[in-house]
Amino acid sequence: MIKKIDLYIIRKFLVTFFFSILLFIAISIVIDITEKIDDFIESQLSIWLIISKYYVSFIPYIGAMLSPLFIFIAVIFFTSKMAYNSEIIAILSSGVSFYRMLVPYIATAIFLVLMLLYMNHFLVPIANKQRISFENQYLRTHFKTYFKNVHLQTDSTTYIYMENFNSRDTAGYKFTVEKIKGDKLYFKANAKKIKWHSKSLKWTLQDYIVREIDSMETEYKSGKELLMDLKFAPEDLSKEIQAKDEMTYFELNEFIDQELMRGAENVEFYLIEKYKRTSSPFSVLILTLIGATIASRKVRGGMGFHIAAGIAISALYIVILQFSSTFSTNANLPPIWGVWIPNIIFGVFAIFLLARSPK
Secondary structure, eight states, X not given: OOOHHHHHHHHHHHXXXXXXXXXXXXXXXXXXXXXXXXXXXXXXXXXXXXXXXXXXHHHHHHHHHHHHHHHHXXXXXXXXXXXXXXXXXXXXXXXOOHHHHTHHHHHHHHHHHHHHHHIIIIIHHHXXXXXXXXXXXXXXXXXOOEEEEEEEEOSSSEEEEEEEEETTTTEEEXXXXXXXXXXXXXXXXXXXXXXXXXXXXXXXEEEEEEEEEOSSOEEEEEEEEEEEOOSOOHHHHOOOGGGGGGOXXXXXXXXXXXXXXXXXSOHHHHHHHHHHHHHHHHHHHHHHHHHHHHHTSOOXXXXXXXXXXXXXXXXXXXXXXXXXHHHHHHSSOOHHHHHHHHHHHHHHHHHHHHHTSOO
16 A cells, blocks of 8 residues: 555655756757857747757657656656655554555656666657757758668568768669579679669669579679669668668558568667667666665765766766677677676666665
8 A cells, every 4th residue: 555655755756856857958059059049040940940949859869868867867866865864764663664665666667667668669769759850950951971881672572782872962873673583583783873863753874784684694784874763872881870760660660670671781770779778768677776775875975975876877877788789789799688787787786785785
């Protein structure tokens, strides 16, 4: 049953967290305005447009990104304050076990986990579409990138390779397209250069050689230029990694399936984003247990020591996450392991702290 002490801890938890995160969001908005004020003035944007089209979308983005950290700091802050006011001692002396005292912590953490899951998978991507669109339209040039060793599958039989592709002039170099049915190659074309033809929505192959292969013979064609429909456009190659931030859960899954079918090389970035949207909220539960266990003890150094320990643990979590994510993108570590390893490590640490907690 819910007791007064449960409601007291839940209220402390939520008030401390929302106060701290809203305060930091306000500071972030002020800093962001000072950085972009010249662009706002140059673009002659109204205050209402800036608020409604940009900062309304900016708040969910920055809030979801920083929430796990501020939840952890909030737990340490109010629990440490309770400990140094002897409230923890009074609770345990009344016959309530330490594990029972953690029930409101866990209940509040679960509520926040569910809230962040919804935000990460649905609310924030929708907000990011508007935020990034606003930035691209008014605040910065939409930078396009240069790609090397492009592999692409456009349908079940067609495979494309380019040594490099420059999206600024929509040109690719050392191009190859192969069509394979079963285990048999029946069409292959090579070109020194391909160029996008915007009017016909086709590609021009320059200095090309085409081979059409049947069961009896191979037919060769060559020439200076050949217009060919390759079933893809430059924007299919120049999708920025940032586009993942604009995809909801279902859109991201669909996009990942499409990229896997086409043989894209950067699928790991999207898989990491997919798994991180789930692992990050679940880290809230683990960090809440760690924070409550550490801050419930009176130690020399007071509340400052607890907060310093909390910041150090948060920094260590971020370092381990970046380290494991890098292994997923540049080595052979599966993305799901790269994202969940920090939770596993800190989950074991939380169990260790709970085992040594006051009874």
